[in-house]
Amino acid sequence: MNKEKLKEFLRELNKLEIKYGIHISADYREEIDYNWHEEPYIGGIDAYLVFNDEEGNSMTEDDLDIDNLKDV
Helix, strand or coil: CCHHHHHHHHHHHHHHHHHHHHEEEEEEEEEECCCCCCCCEEEEEEEEEEEECCCCCCCCCHHCCCHHHHCC
């Protein structure tokens, strides 16, 4: 990947965040499982993007009810 292209992409993304007042972050859910001794362990992690507005509201892609971002 070209570093300069990535830097330009991040600059443009920052401008969009400022323009729309929506900031992108990430979060995750841990999938807890149990072994034979009933001891919990993390069986998996589900990472996802979170979109936050200036009022502290947040949404994820799942909240948009779309099957494919290309359809937006």
